[in-house]
Amino acid sequence: xxxxxxxxxxxxxxxxxxxxxxxxxxxxxxxxxxxxxxxxxxxxxxxxxxxxxxxxxxxxxxxxxxxxxxxxxxxxxxxxxxxxxxxxxxxxxxxxxxxxxxxxxxxxxxxxxxxxxxxxxxxxxxxxxxxxxxxxxxxxxxxxxxxxxxxxxxxxxxxxxxxxxxxxxxxxxxxxxxxxxxxxxxxxxxxxxxxxxxxxxxxxxxxxxxxxxxxxxxxxxxxxxxxxxxxxxxxxxxxxxxxxxxxxxxxxxxxxxxxxxxxxxxxxxxxxxxxxxxxxxxxxxxxxxxxxxxxxxxxxxxxxxxxxxxxxxxxxxxxxxxxxxxxxxxxxxxxxxxxxxxxxxxxxxxxxxxxxxxxxxxxxxxxxxxxxxxxxxxxxxxxxxxxx
Ligand code: 0PR
Numbered sequence: 001x002x003x004x005x006x007x008x009x010x011x012x013x014x015x016x017x018x019x020x021x022x023x024x025x026x027x028x029x030x031x032x033x034x035x036x037x038x039x040x041x042x043x044x045x046x047x048x049x050x051x052x053x054x055x056x057x058x059x060x061x062x063x064x065x066x067x068x069x070x071x072x073x074x075x076x077x078x079x080x081x082x083x084x085x086x087x088x089x090x091x092x093x094x095x096x097x098x099x100x101x102x103x104x105x106x107x108x109x110x111x112x113x114x115x116x117x118x119x120x121x122x123x124x125x126x127x128x129x130x131x132x133x134x135x136x137x138x139x140x141x142x143x144x145x146x147x148x149x150x151x152x153x154x155x156x157x158x159x160x161x162x163x164x165x166x167x168x169x170x171x172x173x174x175x176x177x178x179x180x181x182x183x184x185x186x187x188x189x190x191x192x193x194x195x196x197x198x199x200x201x202x203x204x205x206x207x208x209x210x211x212x213x214x215x216x217x218x219x220x221x222x223x224x225x226x227x228x229x230x231x232x233x234x235x236x237x238x239x240x241x242x243x244x245x246x247x248x249x250x251x252x253x254x255x256x257x258x259x260x261x262x263x264x265x266x267x268x269x270x271x272x273x274x275x276x277x278x279x280x281x282x283x284x285x286x287x288x289x290x291x292x293x294x295x296x297x298x299x300x301x302x303x304x305x306x307x308x309x310x311x312x313x314x315x316x317x318x319x320x321x322x323x324x325x326x327x328x329x330x331x332x333x334x335x336x337x338x339x340x341x342x343x344x345x346x347x348x349x350x351x352x353x354x355x356x357x358x359x360x361x362x363x364x365x366x367x368x369x370x371x372x373x374x375x376x377x378x379x380x381x382x383x384x385x386x387x388x
Contacts, residue, residue: 026362038235041285049272049278053270060092067087071083075168078242086241089267089268091225091239092268095120096226097252100251101189101223103159112133113156115136115137116137117137117139117141118165120193137152137385145179146166152209158357163175163193164193165192171197171321172194180221194226198224203295209299222248223244223248234281303382308368314387315386327355332354335382336355343377
């Protein structure tokens with residue numbers, strides 16, 4: 001650090017310059033992210049609550065009220081009549097809290113968790129931290145976890161089964177109803193990772209899609225991850241964890257002797273109320289109708305993109321259920337790298353040897369059309385074939 005401070009003007013102008021190096025969602029070039037540009041009301045709300053710390057909620061009663069209201073709204077969307085929860089740092093922390101509850105409730109000496117092969121990598125971190133043995137269940141031909149494989153993985157050490165409603169790689173929805181039956185039959189905890197899908201699936205039935213139950217309507221579901229900082233269009237950090245009822249909180253609480261509240265339930269101590277206020281602002285501004293329209297927009301663009309890819313001869317890995325499109329070419333890794341060099345940021349998924357595109361609300365029809373045009377040019381120039 002330099003000995004004397006610089007003027008506010010110089011500091012901020014330097015920051016503005018540095019920010020030019022960050023990509024902007026509005027450019028339409030970010031095709032690999034599950035985050036998006038925050039809603040305009042979210043940006044203002046975030047600023048308004050910049051000083052709020054939900055780690056010591058007794059000082060920030062307004063922010064605490066907003067967190068309660070936001071989690072209540074999320075719970076209502078996911079049919080959790082008695083659900084309680086928190087807005088946390090992200091899906092990773094939400095998954096951590098769920099498995100912490102499951103592990104502490106079960107109290108077995110060598111705990112194991114059954115995790116689909118398609119589960120998000122946050123479970124690797126969580127299992128490592130919580131010293132849980134991760135047992136992988138295999139997938140069926142549509143990349144959903146196979147309940148027969150899950151059943152085989154369950155034994156006396158199993159403390160939880162994980163299902164994903166909207167996998168990170170393909171947007172696939174596991175058969176949560178089957179997992180719920182298995183969980184109930186075997187007396188194990190079922191956690192649903194709907195970090196991405198939780199703010200899409202509830203609005204799909206209003207479009208033209210019939211998606212099976214994945215939420216608290218199913219008795220076996222004990223907790224759900226649902227992240228406002230993904231399809232919730234709020235500011236980062238805003239992950240969400242919901243438990244079926246408040247009895248689960250007993251297993252994740254930590255005493256905080258000298259704070260304004262007696263216990264803390266999140267992993268992170270000092271945590272912002274700003275993104276909670278931002279989430280509240282988005283929910284109030286959009287309502288169900290606004291979310292439905294956003295989901296409609298993303299699904300329409302997903303269709304445009306997948307049919308465009310198919311008409312160029314590319315093969316889809318699977319028919320998109322949500323707003324994620326995955327496709328293959330004769331050299332998907334090279335194609336992804338080359339696209340990035342041309343300013344199109346797509347993901348390459350090694351496990352499936354494919355390119356993944358997440359069709360988020362910041363994308364417009366013109367971005368999809370421009371991408372498809374560049375894609376075929378780039379593929380041709382580099383001798384990469386759509387069909388192979
Ligand atoms: N569960 C699922 C199903 C997820 O998709 C993710 C993140 C998580 C849990 C973990 O959530 P946090 O990252 O909030 O802790 N999925 C995205 C992904 O891996 C995260 C992401 C977001 C990646 C923006 C890139 C990016 O630009 O694709």
